[in-house]
Amino acid sequence: MLIRQNLSYPHPRQLRQLLALRLRAAFVPEPCSLLSCRRVSHHLHPLHHHLLVSVLEDHTNDAPSTVETRLVLIDTSTQSIITLAEGADFYAAPDFSPDGTHIAYQSWNHPHMPWQKSQVHVGEVVLDESGSTFTVEHIKNLAWDTKDVSVTYPKWLNNDVLIFLNDESGFQNPWTYTISTDKSFPLLSTPFPSSVFSSQL
Numbered sequence: 001m002l003i004r005q006n007l008s009y010p011h012p013r014q015l016r017q018l019l020a021l022r023l024r025a026a027f028v029p030e031p032c033s034l035l036s037c038r039r040v041s042h043h044l045h046p047l048h049h050h051l052l053v054s055v056l057e058d059h060t061n062d063a064p065s066t067v068e069t070r071l072v073l074i075d076t077s078t079q080s081i082i083t084l085a086e087g088a089d090f091y092a093a094p095d096f097s098p099d100g101t102h103i104a105y106q107s108w109n110h111p112h113m114p115w116q117k118s119q120v121h122v123g124e125v126v127l128d129e130s131g132s133t134f135t136v137e138h139i140k141n142l143a144w145d146t147k148d149v150s151v152t153y154p155k156w157l158n159n160d161v162l163i164f165l166n167d168e169s170g171f172q173n174p175w176t177y178t179i180s181t182d183k184s185f186p187l188l189s190t191p192f193p194s195s196v197f198s199s200q201l
Contacts, residue, residue: 041054041055041092041093041094042054042055042074042094043094043095043096044096045096045100045125046096046098046099046100047099047100048100048127050075050076050077050132051073051074051075051076051132051133051134052073052074052075052076053071053072053073053074053084053094053096053103053105054071054072054074054094055069055070055071055072055091055092055094055105056069056070056072056081057069058070068086069086069088069089069090069091070083070084070085070086070091071083071084071085071086071091071094071105072084073133073134075132075133077132078132082133084135084136085105085107085121085136088107088108088109089108089109089110090107090108090109090110090114091105091106091107092105092106092107092114093105093106093152093153093154095154095155095156096125096156097156097158097159097162098156098158098159099159100125101124101125101159102122102123102124102125102156102159102179103122103123103125103136104120104121104122104123104154104155104156104162104164105120105121105154106118106119106120106121106151106152106153106154107119107121112148114150114152115150115152115167115172116148116150117148117149117150118150118151118152119141119142119143119151120141120142120143120151120152120154120162120164120177121139121140121141121142122139122140122142122154122162122177122179123136123137123138123139123140124136124137124138140177140182142164142177142184144166144168149166149167149168150165150166150167150172151164151165151166152164152165152172153165157176160178160179160180161176161177161178161179162176162177162178162179163175163176163187164176164177166186169186169191170191170193171191171192171193173186173187173188173191173192174186174187174188175187
């Protein structure tokens with residue numbers, strides 16, 4: 001469960017509907033009426049705690065082939081939703097840099113599973129003047145399009161360096177992407193012949 005200021009956000013495994021719980025004396029939950037999509041994963045902006053990035057599955061038409069998945073921005077103060085990314089079949093693992101100026105997330109498409117072929121995206125977070133919303137611009141795709149490579153688990157090492165897993169060698173190994181140089185490199189000089197790193201995340 002994430003708790004910031006007077007808001008509490010239950011983990012998606014605990015609830016199918018995202019609830020914004022205002023921690024008052026009575027501890028009465030207030031459901032966010034616009035957030036009824038299933039399997040919501042979420043990540044709070046590190047500075048603007050009313051802004052929440054989530055992966056939403058729209059089951060309005062519940063046939064598996066028609067479920068739509070989007071990466072969205074939720075303003076918990078107004079319960080408004082803005083789409084940040086769409087078009088892929090699946091999104092996962094949104095993560096802000098510590099200073100909130102960049103965001104990374106993962107996507108993949110059917111029929112692949114994320115450990116078969118997937119990619120990580122890194123974008124610049126551009127806030128509006130009021131700080132009530134933002135857009136994601138200058139998106140960099142960390143992908144190996146010429147062959148089936150799994151690129152997963154994006155996590156920020158600091159404000160400039162993202163660490164992620166890449167199985168180009170045949171095993172999940174740590175790589176880094178540096179914003180200031182726009183370069184990706186394996187973290188190890190020789191790939192470790194095991195996917196032990198993925199089991200640690």
